[in-house]
Amino acid sequence: MIFDGGIPASTLKVISPWVSLIEPVGLGKADSSLEMHGLAVTSAALFGPLKPDKTSDTPACLIDHVRVLDQDWQNDIEAWAILDRIDQFLKKEGENYQLVNLSLGPDMAVDDDEVTRWTSVLDDHFATSGHLAFVAAGNNGARDSEAGLDRICPPSDGVNLLCVGAADSRDLNWSRAPYSAQGPGRAPGMMKPDILAFGGSLTARGLFPQGFAVLEGSKSATVTQGTSFAAPFALRTAASVLAQRSNELSPLAVRALLVHRAEQGENDVKEVGWGRIEENPLLLVTCDDNEALILFQGKLPVGSFLRAPVPLSEEPLIGTLSITATLVILSDVDPEHPGAYTRGGMEIVFRPHDQKINIDKKSGKRSFHPKTQSNFFSTKDYHDVPEQVLRSEGLKWETTRKGQKNKRLGTLRNPCFDIYYNHRDEGGKNSDPQQIPYALVIGVRSEKDHQLYNKVLSRYRNRLIPIKQQQRIQVGR
Template sequence: MKKVVLGNGEKYAFDNVYRGRPTGDEPRPYPYSVSSRRVSKKVSDTLKVAEKLPKDATPDDEIVTAVTLHPSFLAKSYYPTSLLKDYSLKSLGSKEVFVKPEAAVNKEQQQRPVSTSVYYLAGKKTSFERLLSDIEKNTISEQSSIDLGKIEDLTLFSSEQKIKKHTESGIHTYEVVLHLKNSDTKKINDFINYISNLNGTISKDKIRYVGDLAFCFVKIDDQQILDLASFSFVRVVRIAPKINLFNSSFQDGDISSSSHINLKDQITYKNSDLKDLGDANVAVFDGGLFYNKLTSPSLRYFDLTGSSDNDSEIFTHGELVTSAIMYGTIDELSSDNHEIINVDHYKVYCEEDEDDIGLVDVLDRICSVLENKNYKIANISLGPEVPAPDDEPNLWTSTLDKIAGDGSILLVIAAGNTGGILKNSPQDYDLARIQPPADMLNGLSIGAANSNADIWERANYSSVGPGRRPGYVKPDALFFGGDDEPTGDKLRLLGLYDFEEKLKFGTSYAAPLVTRLAARLDNMTLGKMNVATLRALLIHSTESTSDKKGCGWGRITDNIENYIFCDDNTVTVIYQGTLTKSSGVRAAIPCPESLKISKTKIDLAATLCFYTEVDHKHPVSYSRAGIEVTFRPHSEKFKINKETGKMALEANTRTLFNKENILGNEQNLRKDAHKWETCYKVDDVFQASTINDPALDIKYLTRDEGHALTSKEMASLPILNYSLVITLRTRKNTNLYDEILNEYDLLQPISINITPDVTV
């Protein structure tokens, strides 16, 4: 008999008291006698360079400096607050850099460049002149003098640092990101006039704001790019992206419609049997459909482009993406439990958009729907054709991450089809990386596996990671998307109009098949699973692989029963909890008395997912919230301090939710990088005799612009919803499921559409 996954795990999560760790001495790589000389010279040199800038490049006489902190000062408490306050400097943003400091305080810093942050600090020239004067006269405040010792480097934020190189010369359209918000009208106009003086043109109607960033599109000769970038508030200059839907198609012309006439009969019968459908829970954003050819009551069509396109690949792409969600593959149609998913299809891309600067209109159309919060799940199988940047904001990613940050919608996004570059040009790895917005922190990016069989690997064409930091493990997972090799298996999809078989491959189709799976899972659980839980369950199901850069957490299983059913020796528990205090909660892992004395090994798998607001200006601190998880397997085992003889206040921990298990052995990642990831999976194996009332301490982490919150802000933290999925499996027969259900009476099988052979 099938046994249903258990819910209500959060009822065994109780407020925790976090005792913290003793604070160590603050590092002092540069004492004031040294830092005053170092910083004084750097400020002086910066002012000399700034004097050479054109006056109209420094509106209101403001300049922007790049201030790099010593790697020892990554902790939020080391943010140079006093220096900024005393000299009226404003932090515009930051990014991660790797430096080998002049004064190393440990072996790692001596041996190689290590991670730190560069902050972009804006201020009037007179503010920096006053700082220089105070240093030279030794009238700087004590706290600001301490902040000077945290500075590794200070320079003008130069044009060369802002430009992303490209090889073509001539006039091009560039995407320019400014550290300006919607209310900075004067400075925006100053920039427009500045571009005009350089004989460039700016598309005023295409300027978009995300938080404190403005995304602009400038047409200008590449010979003027250095001058363009010298405008103080420019963050980055890069070539404007285009869109590409069509590098993912394969059609076998030998397949005739007559050989699949029975498919039309099957679909017609299924459609006639549909009852009241209600509103669709799934939105698709793609190319168009031929509305007059649509026959299914499960599909509604909305054209947001107002265009009159001719028959083109735009329609084929949109047709098959939506078909994949509604019907799945042709192999699924014969299944007894085949389900047709209700879909609202939005045409957001048309032929005219091939000339859409920065694809702004396409993004606007998507946002106009998503901002109404009418859908729980949405699929995006298009986007800018450009590798996802590590260190700079992207318009598509920033905009969609902001919308999805409240955890109200599961955005499933195709990772891209540029992975084939690696086959012939492995040195061009960056060009093969995932395409925005697949690098979203608050989205589920899907690459393609080359097979549905037991033996599989990443499809050659599927774009690879890593993603952002945080958001490092991208794509999140793979799903069978067809093989591009001539003899490889292709996806067998169903045409919406002719009901013929279409053979295809591409992440554009792998993603909607995962969207379909999420919608089926949502339907089967009566809509009671929140978005974070749906995402966690999908990742929890993955068949793991060591290739996280290519495959993410692995290949998602297409067997929906694996998500919601257990056997006698396996139990899966879902926790849909909330965190309101930084100390977080202690969540019990169910462990019946009989298990503690059994002689068996236990396999544990745990997947955590949450959604967070993002900080677009600070890619290195992109997620505003994080979670630190500590595994305590035995409640009665404590360490004894050898020097004092005192027993530790908390039970022993076991390494599980650490950086290496979550992100792998990547040296370039910060030590706490894993704590800011929003979705990850870990697993472990141990003897049953080593556990007793095991628990997870789940601590709430926060940051603002990369630095710590004030005590007042900490006292009124926004609620952070998290979803945790834990599976325990014993390698011997133990009747684990029933034992847990008997001893933990608050745990209950989740509500599902019940079939006769299911135990609840």
């Protein structure tokens, strides 16, 4: 589902096999310039960047385009009427969708001390709806940095929404597009943008600029740029994964996979967040022979902890192992307390060796759990966050964490991650906490052992279920 400015009638006829236009009751007349924006956003979700003189890629899913903008949009300074239309539609029809795209919102940078109504309303909805929402970060990335005017725009600062910035290239040599809004986000929700996807750049950084080609009419295309197109392009990848993986993956699991496979390259995390996504849906969920990718999904228990084993083979492994873990949760929010905005949080610790136990020097008492590796989830990615915030909170109220370590085989024995669910209400104790959804991705990789996947699968054949690809089918109405 896409919320935007509509689609010109002449072009809608051409893309009608895949797109339906929905216009809520009471909406004013369409604005032709906003219809062109809506068409471009829908084109990005359907086909990705169009390729000159080549057949477009097959759409990954059907799309309902909900027009929420009309000719009076400029008179709505804070765009509350637009938000109300989105909120009403989500409440009435939202259960029929898994993926949502928002390439619109107030043109203003996030403020650390204020949660906008746009952010709080949508965060509250997506905390429990089961949707995965892709939100454009904003095109204000070239504004005054010292004044913070280049930071992401609401509602992309939401903790339950995926903030998508724009990369300037699809090549190996890439960076944040100059216009794409930067982080950090608010605390909690500091790692923003969450991800980057190609959004085009008409500014030549190398030999040639790479624009984002979209439909301009029924038989024509134009080249453009913007986070408005990066967001639906990322949604297209997610739709392809869900379409080919039956009901095995939740939208939250797809979000975790997008973050897990994202690569920061040599870029500043303030500019790219967790990094540019892997846009090939097949590479998001499949493993090389020297790799095992394990997904856990469900709900975090209240008053206990969840232990997720790192699957290793009983057979001898070769070389050093790279272990990467990505954890994502959904949380209820408290907009009246910006500093304690998330009501749910988590702490995740890595226990590499089950026989290495802490022993109290005075009492000789042995700890109940194995030793932890305290720096698995480093704070280095939060270098622009005040030290007092990191020390006092320890990132335990963030909704996304990602870490990676290289481990020698001799330091590993039945390794695992333990996840502890934190909860609060108005910054204090929550007397009635509820379970919250989570998705955890663990990746194990060896540069030398090209039988790693088969070894792990052999050992855990009765406990791990391989994700199977469905047969590709033609999408159309």
